[in-house]
Amino acid sequence: MGCAVITCSDTRSADTDTSGQLILRVLKEHGHQVIRYHMVKDEPSEIRGLIESSAADSAVHAIIINGGTGISKRDSTFEAVDAMLEKRLVGFGELFRYLTYVDIGSAAIMTRATAGVFRGKIIFSTPGSESAVRLAMEKLIIPELPHIVQQLTKQG
Numbered sequence: 001m002g003c004a005v006i007t008c009s010d011t012r013s014a015d016t017d018t019s020g021q022l023i024l025r026v027l028k029e030h031g032h033q034v035i036r037y038h039m040v041k042d043e044p045s046e047i048r049g050l051i052e053s054s055a056a057d058s059a060v061h062a063i064i065i066n067g068g069t070g071i072s073k074r075d076s077t078f079e080a081v082d083a084m085l086e087k088r089l090v091g092f093g094e095l096f097r098y099l100t101y102v103d104i105g106s107a108a109i110m111t112r113a114t115a116g117v118f119r120g121k122i123i124f125s126t127p128g129s130e131s132a133v134r135l136a137m138e139k140l141i142i143p144e145l146p147h148i149v150q151q152l153t154k155q156g
Contacts, residue, residue: 001061001149003027004036004054008047008067008077009128014039019066019133026137027064032145035059042068044080051084055119061149063121064141067128069112078112081125085116092124092140099135122148 005027007020014020017039024034036054040046047065054063068077082088092115100108113136115124122145126136 001032001145002035002057002059003032004038004050004057004060004063005034006038006040006047006050006054006063006065007128008040008042008065010042010074012039012067012128019128019130022130022133023064023066023137026134026142030142033059042074042076044076047077047080048084051081051118051123055121060121061153062145063118063123065123065125066133069114069125069127071110071112075112077125078114081123082114082116084118085114085123086118088114088116089122095140096126096132096136099139100132103131103135117152120152122152 005020005023007017024037027034035057038050040050051063054060065081068075093113096113097108097111100111111127113126124141126132
């Protein structure tokens with residue numbers, strides 16, 4: 001699958017984006033192509049612009065976003081992504097929070113991980129910590145990505 005990866009952070013750079021690098025590495029290890037990789041501040045208009053341009057790229061099947069899903073004042077990735085989703089996969093957020101709860105307990109309620117469809121592309125939005133990215137990639141995204149893309153591209 002062709003993938004776009006977007007890291008949303010006010011504090012990281014491409015050199016310190018360990019979570020984004022983890023996503024890139026896991027995708028490549030599982031035979032997927034990274035078509036685009038972007039670092040962006042947690043600014044809704046910039047995030048929306050990158051989602052729109054990634055979705056317009058015919059080589060991109062999936063957009064994986066990390067960062068900005070918490071509840072602090074600057075965390076606005078969830079609002080930017082959620083407003084664009086045409087269909088929501090609520091099970092992604094529910095399962096992610098459950099798996100996180102098993103690992104860290106009740107603090108899992110503060111994550112607003114989400115997924116859904118925008119212009120025929122699947123979007124996953126995860127927290128920015130390496131452990132959260134690893135969990136999302138290994139337990140949810142990688143196992144289901146081919147099936148989701150197949151469902152989105154099937155005719156009829």
